[in-house]
Structure formats: structure tokens, C-alpha cells
Amino acid sequence: MSITSSDPIPQSHHVPWYRSAVVYQVYPRSFSDSDGDGVGDLPGVTSRLEHLVRLGVDALWLSPFYRSPMADFGYDVSDHCDVDPSFGTIADADELVDAAHRRDLRVILDWIPNHVSSEHPWFAAARSSLDDPHRDWFVWRDPAPDGGPPNNWRAAFGDRPAWTLDEATGQHYLHLFLPEQPDLDWNHPGVVEAMHGVLRFWLDRGVDGFRADVVHCIGKDAALEDLPDDLAALPAMLADFGPGTHEQLRRIRRLVDAYPGDRMVVGETYVLSSERMATYLGRGDELHLAFNFSAFHAPWDAARWRDEVETVQSLLDPVGGWPTWVLSNHDAPRHRTRLGSESRARAAAVLLLALRGTPFLYMGEELGLEDALVPPERAVDPGGRDGCRAPIPWHRDPSADWGPDPWLPLPPDAGARSAEAQYDDPGSMFEHYRRLLRLRRWLPALHRGDMELLDAPEGVLRWRRSATPGPGDDPRAPRAVEVAVNFRSEEVDEAIAEGEWLGGTSLPGEAVEPGRLGPDEARIVAAG
Ligand code: GLC
Numbered sequence: 214m215s216i217t218s219s220d221p222i223p224q225s226h227h228v229p230w231y232r233s234a235v236v237y238q239v240y241p242r243s244f245s246d247s248d249g250d251g252v253g254d255l256p257g258v259t260s261r262l263e264h265l266v267r268l269g270v271d272a273l274w275l276s277p278f279y280r281s282p283m284a285d286f287g288y289d290v291s292d293h294c295d296v297d298p299s300f301g302t303i304a305d306a307d308e309l310v311d312a313a314h315r316r317d318l319r320v321i322l323d324w325i326p327n328h329v330s331s332e333h334p335w336f337a338a339a340r341s342s343l344d345d346p347h348r349d350w351f352v353w354r355d356p357a358p359d360g361g362p363p364n365n366w367r368a369a370f371g372d373r374p375a376w377t378l379d380e381a382t383g384q385h386y387l388h389l390f391l392p393e394q395p396d397l398d399w400n401h402p403g404v405v406e407a408m409h410g411v412l413r414f415w416l417d418r419g420v421d422g423f424r425a426d427v428v429h430c431i432g433k434d435a436a437l438e439d440l441p442d443d444l445a446a447l448p449a450m451l452a453d454f455g456p457g458t459h460e461q462l463r464r465i466r467r468l469v470d471a472y473p474g475d476r477m478v479v480g481e482t483y484v485l486s487s488e489r490m491a492t493y494l495g496r497g498d499e500l501h502l503a504f505n506f507s508a509f510h511a512p513w514d515a516a517r518w519r520d521e522v523e524t525v526q527s528l529l530d531p532v533g534g535w536p537t538w539v540l541s542n543h544d545a546p547r548h549r550t551r552l553g554s555e556s557r558a559r560a561a562a563v564l565l566l567a568l569r570g571t572p573f574l575y576m577g578e579e580l581g582l583e584d585a586l587v588p589p590e591r592a593v594d595p596g597g598r599d600g601c602r603a604p605i606p607w608h609r610d611p612s613a614d615w616g617p618d619p620w621l622p623l624p625p626d627a628g629a630r631s632a633e634a635q636y637d638d639p640g641s642m643f644e645h646y647r648r649l650l651r652l653r654r655w656l657p658a659l660h661r662g663d664m665e666l667l668d669a670p671e672g673v674l675r676w677r678r679s680a681t682p683g684p685g686d687d688p689r690a691p692r693a694v695e696v697a698v699n700f701r702s703e704e705v706d707e708a709i710a711e712g713e714w715l716g717g718t719s720l721p722g723e724a725v726e727p728g729r730l731g732p733d734e735a736r737i738v739a740a741g
Contacts, residue, residue, distance in 0.1 A: 228661055229477065230271070231475065231502060231571060232571060234271035235270045235271050235566070235572050236271070236274055236321065236573045237268070237270040237576065238276065238574065238575045239258055239274065239576050240276045241287075242276075242300075244576055245258055246619075251617075254300045255296065255305040255309050256308075259305070259309045261607070262313055266316050267647070269647055270318070272320065272421065274323070277290065278297060279294075280295045280298075281330055282332050283297075283299075284330070284331075284391055285390060285393070285394060286593075286594065289331075289393050290325050290330055291329070291332045293414070294411065306418075310420060311419075319422070320419075321477075321479070322420050324411065324412065324425050324426065326425060326428060327389065327431055328389065328390060329394070331394070331395055332393075335351075335407075336395050342382065343384075349398060350398060350407075351387070351398055352386060352395075352396050352437070353379075354385055355383075355384055356383075356385060361374075363376060363385055363437065365440055366439075366445075366452075367445070367448055367449055369389060369448040370595045371391075375388055375448075389430060389448070389450040397431075399433070399461055400433075405464070413468070416469070420476075422469070422476050422477035422479070422501070424480075424481060425478050425500070427450055427483055428462070428478075428482065428493070429454070429483070431454075431461050432459065434457060450483065459499060462500055466478070466495075466501075477502065479502040482505075485506075485507070490506070496533075504537055504573075508525070516671075518564070518674050522666060523666065535571065536570030537570055537573060538564075538570050538571070540565055540575075541601065542575050542601075543575065544598055544601075545601065546601055547578065548578070549582060549583050550583045554733070555642070556702075556732070560733050560734065563718060563735035566650065566653050567694075569664035575601075576605060577605050577624070579642060580632060580643055581641075581642035582624045584603065585621060585625070587599040587600055587603075593621070603622060603624040604621060606624070606627035606628065607632050607633060608632075609633050639721075640720065655690055656690050656691065656694060656715075657680035657682060657686050658680045658694050662678040662679050664677070664678050669697065670707060672705060675697040675708065676697075677694070677695050679693035679740075693741040695709060696735070696737045697730060701733075702733050704730065704731055705729065708730040709730060711738070714736065714738055715737045715738060715739055717737050718734050719731075
């Protein structure tokens with residue numbers, strides 16, 4: 214029996230952990246270096262778990278640490294079931310997962326289903342001959358009649374086609390990213406089975422879920438038609454590849470849901486509209502969560518954010534979907550850099566942590582880090598993303614953390630921005646995030662409540678969150694709160710209700726003007 218769009222979506226009262234959690238992204242190469250070689254590693258991550266506990270997040274997402282030639286710094290995997298020696302060993306991965314679980318932190322791994330490294334044994338076999346059993350695990354096509362690439366798709370990095378000619382066998386292979394990242398063909402049952410096997414390998418080791426890299430790209434129709442002219446100049450990874458992806462996602466969902474403990478998949482649905490992003494949640498039977506890049510790329514503008522929030526609610530509520538919010542990650546300039554001031558970044562933290570949905574933090578945003586300035590001779594990433602990947606400064610003297618030769622330059626003001634310099638300083642960015650996370654955990658209205666947008670003066674986004682108390686909630690916690698964020702650097706009257714101050718950009722105990730927001734101010738007040 215198949216479900217049709219008119220059937221009601223089954224409702225459940227169980228709130229899975231990933232709907233109330235705050236997730237923290239760790240880019241292992243730049244998080245913490247345990248052996249002073251200038252490259253972060255898994256024992257380094259384990260040694261810093263207390264930072265995450267102190268901050269008050271619930272889960273960590275680890276960017277890839279698998280064996281890789283590092284053409285795309287780990288997003289080119291040559292063995293999905295082993296750890297790259299630069300990061301440690303499989304025993305280090307197991308120890309990290311166990312150590313996180315002992316601290317009640319969940320662990321999500323990156324899973325890269327669309328492509329592998331050109332050095333993966335599957336691809337080495339595939340390119341060895343036209344009739345190798347692995348040949349059809351990848352997407353091969355004859356050259357176009359003029360000898361050029363088989364269609365008009367462009368790769369994501371470098372101004373080049375998404376095809377490379379393999380001279381030995383005379384065919385082109387598809388790569389939506391680098392030539393060193395050939396795309397798998399999910400139309401081949403062997404690929405589906407092998408990539409499902411990777412999920413099982415890590416689920417059996419106890420991980421809580423996956424962040425699925427460009428997962429909207431896996432269901433490509435075998436016809437591989439040209440993109441229309443308006444899309445042909447953009448990377449083909451942004452395209453809609455047809456219904457095949459949805460069928461693959463339903464199978465992945467069934468696999469993951471068969472494990473106990475609310476394992477989950479959050480998809481890197483890097484598409485141009487929220488409307489399309491929402492389709493990958495299916496009817497509660499595809500991805501558990503999906504990143505929304507429309508909001509991620511939204512400018513710092515109250516009207517635009519109001520629109521993003523309304524759009525997401527209108528798309529996700531009817532299918533029982535749950536939003537996600539992200540301001541920074543390893544692929545784009547940090548929001549502290551984009552917004553241009555620390556005070557705006559503080560207001561943005563209130564926005565991120567008080568909207569309805571699961572927030573994802575990117576390591577270092579809790580320290581207010583800016584992108585590193587990377588001189589051309591030190592640039593290493595083919596996608597120009599080095600700045601946001603600068604190593605995290607832990608001590609006032611970060612050379613103690615990264616040795617004399619960190620793989621990338623440190624971020625600006627590294628010593629003053631270090632964790633050591635910020636811990637216990639009430640005015641620091643770290644303590645700002647920490648207070649917000651504590652408040653969020655304490656208030657059901659913030660971590661699981663409903664949300665209603667309220668009218669507000671221009672330049673202000675204002676909303677109300679409320680939740681029915683449940684078992685385990687502190688009976689003293691207000692049931693409802695009002696939040697307002699001033700996106701402008703000037704004062705605004707009648708911007709927020711006059712309730713008890715609970716949190717925001719000012720310090721606890723600091724005087725605030727009832728009802729009025731200062732420049733770049735964000736405030737959370739009790740509202741019933
Ligand atoms: C995703 C990752 C990015 C990577 C690309 C190719 O967009 O976030 O870092 O380069 O996929 O795997």
C-alpha cells in the first residue's frame with residue numbers, strides 16, 4: 214500500500230533528542246591538535262569535550278576523519294570505515310564516541326554518499342577497464358559528438374565541466390566537485406548496498422546519526438539531461454536531479470530508524486530554495502532534518518529573516534517537519550566576519566538560539582572568531598574556504614596548542630579570543646553563548662515550544678515562544694517568553710514587552726530600558 218498526499222501524517226508525542234538539541238560542528242583538522250604537528254586530530258577532540266560540556270551543547274557533528282588523500286580535506290574518502298592516520302586510529306574514534314556518550318553528548322558523523330576519492334579502490338577498479346565489475350558504480354559516458362563533455366554540467370570548484378576524460382578507457386566520468394571526487398551512481402544496487410553498509414558500520418559502533426553531504430544529489434536520473442540555460446552557468450550540484458533521490462532517502466530512513474535510540478540524518482540539502490529543501494523531508498519518511506541554505510545566506514535584515522521564518526513554518530508544519538538554523542560552517546565566511554561587528558554577532562547568537570528549530574553552531578563562533586587572513590602562498594583549499602577553517606586558539610599563547618607550524622594561519626587576535634582568555638569573563642562571547650544555552654535548556658518554551666511572529670517596528674524581529682509544561686521541567690520556568698532582535702545599530706521604541714529580563718545581549722543585572730531596544734540589542738523576557 215502506498216501513502217498518498219491526502220492521507221494524514223501520523224503524529225507522535227515523543228520528542229526525539231535532535232529536535233530539542235543544540236549541535237556543535239567540529240572540523241577535526243582545526244579543532245585541537247594533540248601531538249603538535251599543526252593538524253588537529255581525534256585525541257585532540259576527545260581532550261576538549263569538557264569545553265562542549267561547559268558551553269552547554271547537546272551533540273557534536275564531526276566533519277570527515279576517514280582515510281583520504283585530502284584533495285578536499287576529507288570530503289574525498291578513500292576508505293569510509295577507517296580513520297586517516299593524520300587524525301588517529303579507529304580506536305581513537307571509538308574512544309571519542311564513548312567519551313562523548315559518558316558526558317551525555319551525542320555524536321553525528323559526516324557521511325559522504327555522492328562521491329568518493331579517485332583513489333578509493335572502487336574507482337581504481339572502475340577505471341581499470343570498461344568491463345570491470347565496479348565500472349558501473351560510477352557515471353561514465355562517451356564524449357559528445359564534438360569530442361567534448363557529455364552534457365553541460367559544471368563542477369563546483371574551479372571553472373570547469375563536471376566531467377573528466379579518462380584517456381585509458383576513452384570515456385568521461387562525472388564529478389560534481391573535483392576531478393579527484395568521482396560521483397557514485399546510486400542506480401547501481403552495489404553502490405546502494407555498499408553505502409548502506411557504511412551507515413551500518415558506524416551505527417553499530419554507536420554513533421547517533423549522520424550529516425549527509427550533498428545528499429540531494431544522489432538520485433540522478435540516468436538520462437543526465439543538459440541543464441536549462443539559466444542554471445547551466447551554476448555548479449550542477451544545485452540542480453534538481455529528479456524523484457530518484459526521494460526513493461533513496463526513504464530507504465536510508467528505514468535503515469536508520471531500525472536502530473534504537475532515535476538515530477538521525479540531517480541532510481546538507483544545498484539547494485536554492487526553502488521550498489525544495491522541504492521536499493527532502495518527504496512526509497516524515499525521508500530526512501529527519503535538513504539544512505536550509507536560503508536562511509544561511511540571508512542578509513542581516515529583519516524583514517528578510519521574518520520572511521525566512523514564515524516560509525519555513527508554512528512549509529514544514531504541514532508535514533510535521535522541524536526547522537534547523539545555521540549561521541556558520543566550514544564552507545563559508547564566518548557570520549562574525551560577514552556581520553562586521555561583535556555586537557551584531559551577539560544579537561545573531563540570540564536569534565540562532567531562540568528561534569523554533571534545531572540550531573547548529575560552528576566551532577569557534579562561541580569565541581567570536583573571525584576568519585583568518587590567509588595569504589595566497591598559504592592558501593590550500595580548492596574552494597577558497599581556508600579563512601573559516603583557521604585553527605581554534607585554546608590558550609592565550611596558541612603556539613602551545615598548535616606547535617610552530619599550524620596548517621593554516623590562526624584567526625585574528627587569537628590569544629585574546631582564546632578559550633582560556635574568555636572562560637569566566639562575564640563579558641566574553643563565550644559566556645554570552647553559555648548563558649543563552651543554559652537559558653534555552655531550562656526553558657521548555659525555547660527548546661521545544663511553539664512560535665508566533667509578532668508585529669514589530671521596522672528593523673526588529675519579534676516573536677513569542679510557549680510550551681505546555683511536561684515531566685522533568687522546572688515548575689518555576691516561565692511557560693512563555695518573548696524575544697526581540699534589533700537588526701539595526703540604532704535604538705528602537707516599543708520593540709518588546711516589558712516582562713522580566715531572562716537573557717539577551719546585555720549582561721545579567723545590567724539596566725535595560727523597558728520596552729525599548731538599544732543598538733544591536735536582542736532580549737528575551739518572560740511573557741506568562
Ligand atoms: C559539501 C561539504 C564541502 C565539500 C563538498 C564536497 O558541500 O560541506 O565541504 O567540499 O560537499 O564533498
